[in-house]
């Protein structure tokens with residue numbers, strides 16, 4: 001009997017992809033690029049499973065052309081590229097990669113927050129540019145992070161990991177989230193719940209960790225930036241589109257807030273040109289989860305989900321991080 005087919009939409013750790021080969025006929029791309037919907041549909045036409053990334057949109061139109069598809073594993077915790085309702089409707093299971101990246105992403109949120117506050121990127125560019133001619137006692141003044149109020153918008157598991165790190169900096173943490181955390185978790189993270197207006201007004205360093213939904217688009221725009229302290233920094237490691245990038249560029253140019261750091265952009269890999277011209281912003285190409293160990297863990301989790309969905313591996317029959325488990329119940 002021929003093996004089921006799995007499409008792997010980007011190259012990653014060959015030893016991890018190889019774990020699929022005993023059970024699947026693997027079609028793995030050897031180039032990482034965004035695929036047009038027609039290209040995805042063409043690749044899924046005879047696929048039973050797929051491992052995709054955030055640039056690969058799987059929606060009802062694609063699914064209508066993928067009659068054999070039973071499972072899609074997303075290489076990321078955020079899954080706004082997947083239409084979960086359409087997948088469920090089509091009887092296709094879907095998984096993401098939660099938890100394995102929490103600590104790595106939290107480390108990076110602090111790296112960006114510190115870099116924005118202490119002007120690391122700007123100072124490095126200046127030095128490399130040969131401009132360091134002598135010391136200036138009053139040069140390069142940035143903002144402290146220790147002892148300052150850290151604000152977190154979106155308090156899931158990554159937000160909580162960011163909050164826990166604040167105790168070493170003796171920084172109080174305030175947060176806002178759709179739903180308030182249990183008191184025990186608040187205590188463990190040292191975080192105090194506030195409404196969004198208070199969060200914006202009181203945070204010295206605001207970090208965004210919201211999942212992307214259409215309702216969250218431009219959660220931080222002109223009005224929210226104006227509500228922040230002029231000395232504050234803003235860090236976005238969540239999703240492009242949560243911040244109105246054009247409004248942020250204006251706010252940074254006009255001194256509405258002091259500095260920002262973005263790892264994600266609306267329409268990435270395109271970056272709002274107005275941001276590129278500013279010195280008081282740190283920009284990185286969506287790398288918050290990119291430590292060697294964590295990217296391997298994410299890849300392994302995606303592979304485990306696919307294997308499990310087809311009855312293989314230690315989780316046979318129970319994909320460990322399935323997003324729509326009802327699909328399996330319906331299939332059994």
Ligand code: 8YV
Pocket residue numbers: 053054075076077078079101286287288289
């Ligand atoms: C990406 C992320 O998955 O997990 C997420 O939601 O945004 C990242 O970890 C990563 O950039 C791989 O595309």
